[in-house]
Amino acid sequence: xxxxxxxxxxxxxxxxxxSVAFPHLFAIESDQPLLTVLVFAVILGVLxxxxxxxxxxxxxxxxxxxxxxxxxxxxxxxxxxxxxxxxQIEGGGVQVADFGAAFIGALAVTVASFIAxxxxx
Numbered sequence: 001x002x003x004x005x006x007x008x009x010x011x012x013x014x015x016x017x018x019s020v021a022f023p024h025l026f027a028i029e030s031d032q033p034l035l036t037v038l039v040f041a042v043i044l045g046v047l048x049x050x051x052x053x054x055x056x057x058x059x060x061x062x063x064x065x066x067x068x069x070x071x072x073x074x075x076x077x078x079x080x081x082x083x084x085x086x087x088q089i090e091g092g093g094v095q096v097a098d099f100g101a102a103f104i105g106a107l108a109v110t111v112a113s114f115i116a117x118x119x120x121x
């Protein structure tokens with residue numbers, strides 16, 4: 001449980017940093033941006049735990065054909081879906097401009113989570 005909390009904190013920090021660094025790609029539509037990115041990170045963590053393995057299984061032939069690079073596209077789809085779910089729940093949240101922005105966000109979260117998991121263990 002402790003590792004999940006650290007990953008949520010790291011994901012929230014990365015999304016907050018992305019919204020500051022690239023305001024035209026990532027926008028936080030809320031009065032409480034810290035709470036918004038924490039809820040977004042929890043939603044992203046749940047989707048990564050349950051939906052991502054199913055998507056990876058369904059796209060296995062394409063993933064094998066691209067030598068695993070299609071995993072980056074699956075990560076971007078899950079990142080974009082997390083932003084859509086957050087918008088549907090409260091009408092505000094993390095807004096992603098397009099698929100390219102979701103790809104950049106998913107890549108940044110993946111790299112930061114990898115580094116954080118290496119530091120934690």
